[in-house]
Amino acid sequence: MSEPTARKHTALPKARILIEALPWLTRHHGKTVVIKFGGNAMVDDELKAAFAQDVVFLRHAGLRPVVVHGGGPQISAQLDRHGLVSEFKAGLRVTTDDAMDVVRMVLAGQVQRELVGLLNRHGPLAVGMTGEDAHLMSATKHFAEIDGEQVDIGRVGQITEIDTGAVQALLDDGRIPVVSSIARSADDFDEGGQVYNVNADTAAAALAVALGAETLVVLTDVEGLYADWPNSDDVISKLTASQLEKLLPELASGMVPKMEGCLYAVRHGVTTARVLDGRVPHAILLEIFTDEGIGTMVLPDGTVIDQQDKGSKGDKGHQDNQGDKGEDQ
Ligand SMILES: Nc1ncnc2c1ncn2[C@@H]1O[C@H](COP(=O)(O)OP(=O)(O)O)[C@@H](O)[C@H]1O
Ligand SMILES: CC(=O)N[C@@H](CCC(=O)OP(=O)(O)O)C(=O)O
Secondary structure, eight states, X not given: OHHHHHHHHHHHHHHHHHHHHHHHHHXXXXXXXXXEEOGGXXXXXXXXXXXXXXXXXXXXXXXXXXXXXXXXXXXXXXXXXXXOOOOEETTEEOBOHHHHHHHHHHIIIIIHHHHHHHHGGGSSXXXXXXXXXXXXXXXXXXXXXXXXXXXXXXXXXXXXXXXXXXXXXXXXXXXXXXXESEEEEXXXXXXXXXXXXXXXXXXHHHHHHHHTOSEEEEEESSSSOBTTTTTOOOEEEEEEHHHHXXXXXXXXXXXXXXXXXXXXXXXXXXXXXXXXXXXSTTHHHHHHHSSOOOSEEEEOTTOOOOTTOSGGGOOTTEEEOOSSOOOOO
């Protein structure tokens, strides 16, 4: 007689986890979420497989996930094999014509293919594309600004236009678009039909805005935005657009395009931008479907926080940098 009772009790914690997800499922249902998977977060096969499970889970939970992937370390390794050096200026790769061929090959032919394969283990869901496909991303040449000077960094692009038609069609069809951050010049005659290397954080933010996404999630290889990097590992759990804008000049290396992208996103209609630790298995599910806020959340100015706000939980080691009470409703 005691057996059924014992079973009931052991099942309870699992049921609680599902029930905890209920308000978040309701809130995010039907919403578009753009997920940037950074090259540095793609550290091992188990994590990549867990990432794919999370994205497929989002899709089956009724969200509309779009993946934009990076691949900086993978490009650097391939350039090295070709005897080409990797040089970065203002956080962007100096991209010669020879390097551009390698960038395109690695992003579209290697990293994107691998992610599409992992997602499609779960069904015929993922479709890979680059910004070149169906005019998704048009760009013009980008010059890096260093000490007030415009510096030529080769075939690096700045997105000028996004045509979301193909991505929307895929989402409407229940697919998961997987996008490589390569763009083509808008005017083939003037610019010789160049393809450009676009930073993947910048591309993800621009796509999130163009799609009217609710959320931009950026997965990287740190816990979030550190308040005083590299001196301390206090993570800023949440901050407003204005607070982030003030911090931007102090940021370094890969965090610059990431946080600029988050700022651009929340200033142009995306409800929240989150930087998460891609080394934590299932970081996306934890962030989106549980009360356990992780990483850094950027909110638009002047929004109102409710009791469910994850950032306000003040996880150990996290620093609440929120001035006004904001929430992403
Ligand atoms: N304030 C900061 N907080 C966290 N990381 C920072 C900060 N400033 C610089 N970084 C660096 O930025 C890196 C993340 O950017 P990046 O290497 O481009 O990653 P990804 O491949 O995910 O785009 C971190 O590993 C860290 O070395
Ligand atoms: C212009 C520029 O820097 N492009 C990046 C594109 C890949 C990228 O952004 O990858 P992560 O997200 O892994 O850093 C590069 O060539 O490394």
